[in-house]
Amino acid sequence: MIRKAVLVGSASLVAFIGSTLVLGWDQNAPTKPASPAFPEAPAAFDNKSNGMVDDPSHLADQGKFDEVENVADGLGPLYNAQSCRECHQNPTSGGGSQVVELRVGHLGPDHRFVNPNIPIARGTEIISGRTLVNDRAICPNAAFPDTEIQERVPDSETIRTTRISLSLFGDGFVEAVPDQTLIDLASEECKSTHGKVCGVVIYVPIVEAPGRAGVGRFGWKDQHVSLLSFSGDAYLNEMGITTSLFPDEVTKLCNTASEPNDTPGPDGLADVDHFARFIRAAKAPPRDVTLAATPAATKGSGLFDKIGCAVCHVRSLTTAPAGTKINGGAFAIPPALGSKTFHPFGDFLLHDVGTGDGIVIPTAEHYGRSARQMPQECSPENFQKTANRVRTAPLWGVRLRTRLMHDGTTVTLRDAILRHAGEAAQAKAGFRKLAVNDQEAILQFLRSL
Ligand code: HEC
Ligand code: HEC
Numbered sequence: 001m002i003r004k005a006v007l008v009g010s011a012s013l014v015a016f017i018g019s020t021l022v023l024g025w026d027q028n029a030p031t032k033p034a035s036p037a038f039p040e041a042p043a044a045f046d047n048k049s050n051g052m053v054d055d056p057s058h059l060a061d062q063g064k065f066d067e068v069e070n071v072a073d074g075l076g077p078l079y080n081a082q083s084c085r086e087c088h089q090n091p092t093s094g095g096g097s098q099v100v101e102l103r104v105g106h107l108g109p110d111h112r113f114v115n116p117n118i119p120i121a122r123g124t125e126i127i128s129g130r131t132l133v134n135d136r137a138i139c140p141n142a143a144f145p146d147t148e149i150q151e152r153v154p155d156s157e158t159i160r161t162t163r164i165s166l167s168l169f170g171d172g173f174v175e176a177v178p179d180q181t182l183i184d185l186a187s188e189e190c191k192s193t194h195g196k197v198c199g200v201v202i203y204v205p206i207v208e209a210p211g212r213a214g215v216g217r218f219g220w221k222d223q224h225v226s227l228l229s230f231s232g233d234a235y236l237n238e239m240g241i242t243t244s245l246f247p248d249e250v251t252k253l254c255n256t257a258s259e260p261n262d263t264p265g266p267d268g269l270a271d272v273d274h275f276a277r278f279i280r281a282a283k284a285p286p287r288d289v290t291l292a293a294t295p296a297a298t299k300g301s302g303l304f305d306k307i308g309c310a311v312c313h314v315r316s317l318t319t320a321p322a323g324t325k326i327n328g329g330a331f332a333i334p335p336a337l338g339s340k341t342f343h344p345f346g347d348f349l350l351h352d353v354g355t356g357d358g359i360v361i362p363t364a365e366h367y368g369r370s371a372r373q374m375p376q377e378c379s380p381e382n383f384q385k386t387a388n389r390v391r392t393a394p395l396w397g398v399r400l401r402t403r404l405m406h407d408g409t410t411v412t413l414r415d416a417i418l419r420h421a422g423e424a425a426q427a428k429a430g431f432r433k434l435a436v437n438d439q440e441a442i443l444q445f446l447r448s449l
Helices: 057-068 169-177 180-191 227-239 270-280 297-305 363-373 381-383 413-419 422-433 437-445
Strands: 101-105 118-120 125-127 157-162 203-205 213-215
Touching: 057 270, 169 270, 169 413, 180 213, 203 363, 227 270, 227 363, 297 437, 413 422, 413 437
Parallel strands: none
Antiparallel strands: 101 157, 118 125, 203 213
16 A cells, blocks of 8 residues: 655655555555644654653653662572663663673474573573573672572573664654554555565563553564563563562572562652653654765665565554553553654564574563463464564664664674565565665665664
């Protein structure tokens, strides 16, 4: 389906709703009437709020996000880093980074993915239900000089990948996109490409609304729909800090702090609530306006649409109106996030572009106790589909990334494009066929994002 952009006075009000497909496909499809222009989501790397909270509160929330946790605060026993900022800080708190995590597993006799069993403490305890392998542990230490709990990958776990840290800028707007928008996007792209590009939607549990599910959009596998759920997951699995959402430690060995480690402060908010509010109130990544204005980047932008990159790397999305309840009713969209247009250059859907790491979303790890009874929308078959699918990497802010793709092993934009296959084979072929200066124009456009 082709949706035309409408110019409403100024260029900043150009509303591209959904993807702008200008491929060889369905060129004659009727154009839908244009949606009215919505105001742009604020974009800047200025550590200021997008308007959801006042700037001092936003800075205070950032303080929590930046805070270094220690053993006395509940850090570990198994962990990857001591603060959210350690992995989310380029060019400032809330960004991405070069830090990667390790995930492993193996295939069972039925050729389905199986989570690893990781022995620790000289084999006396087995860590299961996760694919994450924590790189650090709090002991041996003075209190437990003889307790050795470091996780290490057993030889049996032959499926192995790294996953690189993501940027969180603008994610408040992503969270406020209606489920239905993503469902429609999946069917539109499949229809307009005659089945060549069909993003997969997965319903995932909302940890703060037990029994409820929504359309996943966060993480390389779309494993979460809610930023509060993701923050609780990260606090436990990256830092070993338990919360009321994730009250169970991964192991009790060497553990001395009382559970849950994170409890509400005088303002009624726990750390995890501050993290979610910090991310929700963060602005979107801004464009490099100098590069964006160059003739090469302008030309590259058109070519990006023409060869089919924008089918998945969707230019613009719009959030639901203020007051809409999302996350199973647990969060009402505030005015600062409601009815805004933003430009993620991603569809937040899962695709097989030939780069899959073979790893299926581990439910106990990501949803804690709520994984014991998954809401019925969460189809096990769709979870299986996550083995070799990856969420379209949203390209906003890609100019700040030194390591690309989910595993962070690609280091140039050209190589990232050439690594696409599967559903993106046609787009890659389109790129290959371009004259050298047209290819360079696309790269220049990417460097402006
Ligand atoms: C050790 C590094 C590390 C630490 C510490 C860390 N993260 Fe992350 N974060 C990652 C990685 C890696 C991903 C991508 C994970 C995946 O999908 O496999 C990620 C993804 C995310 C996402 C999803 C972003 C998106 O757009 O999809 C959110 C939200 C997030 N982290 C929040 C947090 C919060 C809050 C904290 C602190 C409690 C935290 N992270 C601590 C590495 C880290
Ligand atoms: C079928 C959907 C699809 C199409 C079409 C597509 N991509 Fe992608 N793109 C993805 C997915 C999925 C990823 C993440 C893959 C991974 O991490 O393994 C990605 C990753 C990228 C990245 C790396 C970004 C990062 O942060 O690591 C760049 C750059 C990129 N695509 C550019 C392009 C360009 C340019 C085109 C057109 C030639 C294109 N893509 C076409 C789905 C698509």
